[in-house]
Amino acid sequence: MLPRLWIGHEPLELERLTATLDGPDAGGDGAVVTFLGLVRNHNAGRSVRYLEYEAYEPLALKAFERIAAEIVARWPGVSLALHHRIGRLQIGEASIAIVTRSRHRADAYGASRYAIERVKQIAPIWKREFFSGGDVWIEGATADPDDAGARREAERIACA
Amino acid sequence: MRVTVKLFARLRDIAGAPELTREVAPGATIGTLWRQLAVEFPELGAYERSISSARNADYARMNDPVSDGDEVAFLPPVSGG
Numbered sequence: 720m721l722p723r724l725w726i727g728h729e730p731l732e733l734e735r736l737t738a739t740l741d742g743p744d745a746g747g748d749g750a751v752v753t754f755l756g757l758v759r760n761h762n763a764g765r766s767v768r769y770l771e772y773e774a775y776e777p778l779a780l781k782a783f784e785r786i787a788a789e790i791v792a793r794w795p796g797v798s799l800a801l802h803h804r805i806g807r808l809q810i811g812e813a814s815i816a817i818v819t820r821s822r823h824r825a826d827a828y829g830a831s832r833y834a835i836e837r838v839k840q841i842a843p844i845w846k847r848e849f850f851s852g853g854d855v856w857i858e859g860a861t862a863d864p865d866d867a868g869a870r871r872e873a874e875r876i877a878c879a
Numbered sequence: 880m881r882v883t884v885k886l887f888a889r890l891r892d893i894a895g896a897p898e899l900t901r902e903v904a905p906g907a908t909i910g911t912l913w914r915q916l917a918v919e920f921p922e923l924g925a926y927e928r929s930i931s932s933a934r935n936a937d938y939a940r941m942n943d944p945v946s947d948g949d950e951v952a953f954l955p956p957v958s959g960g
Contacts, residue, residue, distance in 0.1 A: 775887055778938070842960075843931075843952075843959075844958070844959025856889040856892075856958075857958040860957055863938075
């Protein structure tokens, strides 16, 4: 059985990840939302060749656990499975897989969007983009899990 | 006191190593350690306002104290997903 939350080098398996949310109490659920984030062949006007992801793995896993707890607090009854891949990823490969499951679809959709927004805010993971002519570290958000404003922003996007 | 410093992404490139061991004075904070590193590797200075830090694999604040044997990580802005 796969863990629900994971970070590592192996390719992501969406069906097996989805199965981690099966369980004796899952019969009351009516919705599963799955999300895959893929490596795109272009970014900011650059022609991307491939990406290399790295992470502070123990802290990344704790960030995922935190996101799962936030989701349970905001959407009671929603369960989350989230895997992030690191290492070299080719164009079209999945870097992140998110599965949310709930009684009704609105909660699973909202929690799915919230999860990806929070990963981008607080998970200690970095991508290095190798493009035609060079490479660059992509730097997004300053990670601060206690930043209530960032959390509200993720919630606003999730519920838009 | 001796601490292990972990650096990621561009910070690691600047320092030329993913992990360093450094001596810090008693009473030092994570911020003290950062400023010490920024003297050693001036290019780190550009990250003064945008880094996060962690102590023993938990998010921390720059004014948190460090203890002998701690693992302190400095994290540039993240880009997962």
